[in-house]
Amino acid sequence: xxxxxxxxxxxxxxxTGAGSALLALLLLIWSLLPVYNMLLIALDxxxxxxxxxxxxxxxxxxxxxxxxxxxxxxxxxxxxxxxFGNSLVIGVATTVLTVAIGSLASFAVGHLRLGKGRxxxxxALLTYAIPASFLIVPYYRxxxxxxxxxxxxxxxxxxxxxxxxxxxxxxxxxxRLIPAELDDAAxxxxxxxxxxxxxxxxxxxxxxxxxxALYALLLAWNDYLYQAVLLLPRHATFGMTxxxxxxxxxxxxxxxxxxxxxxxxxxxxxxxxxxRHVAASLAMVSxxx
Amino acid sequence: MSTRQLLAVSSPxxxxxxxxxxxxxxxxxxxxxxxxxxxxPYAAVLLAFVLYPFGYALWLARTPALYSELVGDPLYLPTLxxxxxxxxxxxxxxxxxxxxLSGFFLSRRWWIRALLAIYLLPxxxxxxxxxxxxxxxxxxxxxxxxxxxxxLFGVExxxxxxDRALAxxxxxxxxxxxxxxxxxxxxxxxxxxxxxxxxxAATVDGATGVRRFLHVTLPLLANLYLxxxxxxxxxxxxxxxTVYLVSMGAPTGHSHVLATLGFRYAFDSGRPALGVAAVMSxxxxxxxxxxxxxxxxxxxxxxx
Numbered sequence: 124x125x126x127x128x129x130x131x132x133x134x135x136x137x138x139t140g141a142g143s144a145l146l147a148l149l150l151l152i153w154s155l156l157p158v159y160n161m162l163l164i165a166l167d168x169x170x171x172x173x174x175x176x177x178x179x180x181x182x183x184x185x186x187x188x189x190x191x192x193x194x195x196x197x198x199x200x201x202x203x204x205x206x207f208g209n210s211l212v213i214g215v216a217t218t219v220l221t222v223a224i225g226s227l228a229s230f231a232v233g234h235l236r237l238g239k240g241r242x243x244x245x246x247a248l249l250t251y252a253i254p255a256s257f258l259i260v261p262y263y264r265x266x267x268x269x270x271x272x273x274x275x276x277x278x279x280x281x282x283x284x285x286x287x288x289x290x291x292x293x294x295x296x297x298x299r300l301i302p303a304e305l306d307d308a309a310x311x312x313x314x315x316x317x318x319x320x321x322x323x324x325x326x327x328x329x330x331x332x333x334x335x336a337l338y339a340l341l342l343a344w345n346d347y348l349y350q351a352v353l354l355l356p357r358h359a360t361f362g363m364t365x366x367x368x369x370x371x372x373x374x375x376x377x378x379x380x381x382x383x384x385x386x387x388x389x390x391x392x393x394x395x396x397x398x399r400h401v402a403a404s405l406a407m408v409s410x411x412x
Numbered sequence: 413m414s415t416r417q418l419l420a421v422s423s424p425x426x427x428x429x430x431x432x433x434x435x436x437x438x439x440x441x442x443x444x445x446x447x448x449x450x451x452x453p454y455a456a457v458l459l460a461f462v463l464y465p466f467g468y469a470l471w472l473a474r475t476p477a478l479y480s481e482l483v484g485d486p487l488y489l490p491t492l493x494x495x496x497x498x499x500x501x502x503x504x505x506x507x508x509x510x511x512x513l514s515g516f517f518l519s520r521r522w523w524i525r526a527l528l529a530i531y532l533l534p535x536x537x538x539x540x541x542x543x544x545x546x547x548x549x550x551x552x553x554x555x556x557x558x559x560x561x562x563x564l565f566g567v568e569x570x571x572x573x574x575d576r577a578l579a580x581x582x583x584x585x586x587x588x589x590x591x592x593x594x595x596x597x598x599x600x601x602x603x604x605x606x607x608x609x610x611x612x613a614a615t616v617d618g619a620t621g622v623r624r625f626l627h628v629t630l631p632l633l634a635n636l637y638l639x640x641x642x643x644x645x646x647x648x649x650x651x652x653x654t655v656y657l658v659s660m661g662a663p664t665g666h667s668h669v670l671a672t673l674g675f676r677y678a679f680d681s682g683r684p685a686l687g688v689a690a691v692m693s694x695x696x697x698x699x700x701x702x703x704x705x706x707x708x709x710x711x712x713x714x715x716x
Contacts, residue, residue, distance in 0.1 A: 254650015
């Protein structure tokens with residue numbers, strides 16, 4: 124009686140293993156194909172050949188286009204590092220401002236017993252009733268009125284405005300899960316709200332702040348529309364340059380793809396740095412929803 | 413860390429005794445001032461960069477004539493249909509696959525954990541670069557996809573971006589590729605909080621595989637799944653970059669979604685008001701969605 128069951132079990136385990144391996148292979152191809160396409164074009168030393176040659180492998184793979192990008196030798200990428208810097212400024216400023224503004228607001232609502240806390244969460248959610256891209260036309264005009272046209276700050280303001288509601292949401296959800304006695308104790312001891320915010324709230328909320336920071340950076344990093352509309356070429360980011368040159372067969376696409384690969388690095392660095400915090404707080408928050 | 417350090421920096425006022433209620437009352441008024449000061453930056457940003465542009469948009473799109481012009485445009489109705497397909501298929505396929513895959517990535521085997529790192533890559537690649545790469549894979553008949561098709565199967569691939577259905581499909585696939593990892597991480601985090609004992613109990617009761625998923629995992633994740641789907645629907649309606657860079661509206665503007673059609677009216681045809689009207693025409697769908705989302709959040713607040 125036992126032998127057939129055991130062999131059936133083994134068969135089932137074998138099938139599960141094979142299924143997992145097959146799924147893993149499919150996911151590997153799925154995830155890497157567009158990345159491989161970027162590499163394929165970037166590794167070709169002859170500009171503009173691979174993407175129209177139907178090759179599956181660069182005939183003479185070379186890192187020349189990466190060198191061209193790094194030394195700013197490629198056509199249209201003479202200011203690559205400046206453009207990279209502009210993206211970094213937008214990304215870092217968006218991240219810092221989102222975390223600061225979002226945490227101040229959630230702290231006020233949750234811990235200073237400022238009533239109408241629900242109102243804050245609700246306005247945060249209502250902001251998402253209007254996707255950011257839908258507001259580009261009025262935003263374009265308003266930025267002129269504010270004197271921020273063709274500045275990185277005009278772009279940063281838009282990113283902060285659309286990242287902060289999510290930050291507030293995450294912080295509120297996370298704050299519900301940590302005990303409030305902590306800052307009550309501190310308050311009785313006579314600490315000012317600023318001290319409680321800096322010394323208790325921020326350290327305790329670090330995991331949720333990490334999620335908000337990662338979200339803000341990726342929002343700014345993913346943005347193409349606001350940069351393309353609000354910035355003139357002299358303040359261009361690389362994403363803009365790439366999009367603008369789309370129809371231009373003159374552009375060196377191997378260098379463009381190489382630059383695109385370099386552009387992936389900042390979000391990867393941030394994710395690796397914040398990995399543990401992100402995992403911890405996502406688990407807590409999603410359990411609470 | 414906290415309390416002792418705070419004591420050191422705080423004022424020497426006694427923290428206990430009959431003085432307490434008084435201090436509390438005084439603090440409450442001071443708290444209000446602090447609270448307002450702390451919320452002020454958020455309120456200012458919201459007012460200046462979301463509500464004001466939104467009001468401006470409504471004002472720009474106020475003329476009824478704009479909407480009859482929209483409906484008269486042969487591109488508008490196809491664009492609505494494309495948007496419906498892009499959002500409806502894109503969001504649901506992405507969320508459902510993310511939910512299933514989160515179970516796969518729960519495994520502790522080393523090669524599955526390594527795979528997760530690679531699987532997350534699309535999330536970290538900027539939308540513009542991802543879109544450009546997809547565009548180059550599909551362009552002409554010598555992109556990577558058609559190259560693979562002819563090398564592996566000897567099939568001559570189609571001109572992907574010359575056919576409306578294929579172009580809309582390409583946009584959806586690129587969108588799913590870019591955003592599925594993010595939601596997989598969310599569901600993975602949620603699954604990790606489900607106590608092992610619940611599954612053990614289910615196994616004892618004879619529930620395995622599909623039945624365990626249907627009767628244990630799904631009910632526990634249902635509210636999160638709904639909230640995420642609603643949020644993602646709202647975000648996806650505003651997705652401009654994918655469609656703008658993958659299909660660019662090809663063939664001849666027939667794969668546009670509202671976000672890209674509005675952009676085209678506003679910046680290519682120089683009709684800003686028409687562009688705003690195009691996107692604002694889905695407001696009757698957006699607002700109820702946001703309200704349902706708000707309700708779900710409050711519901712979960714009550715349950716906690």
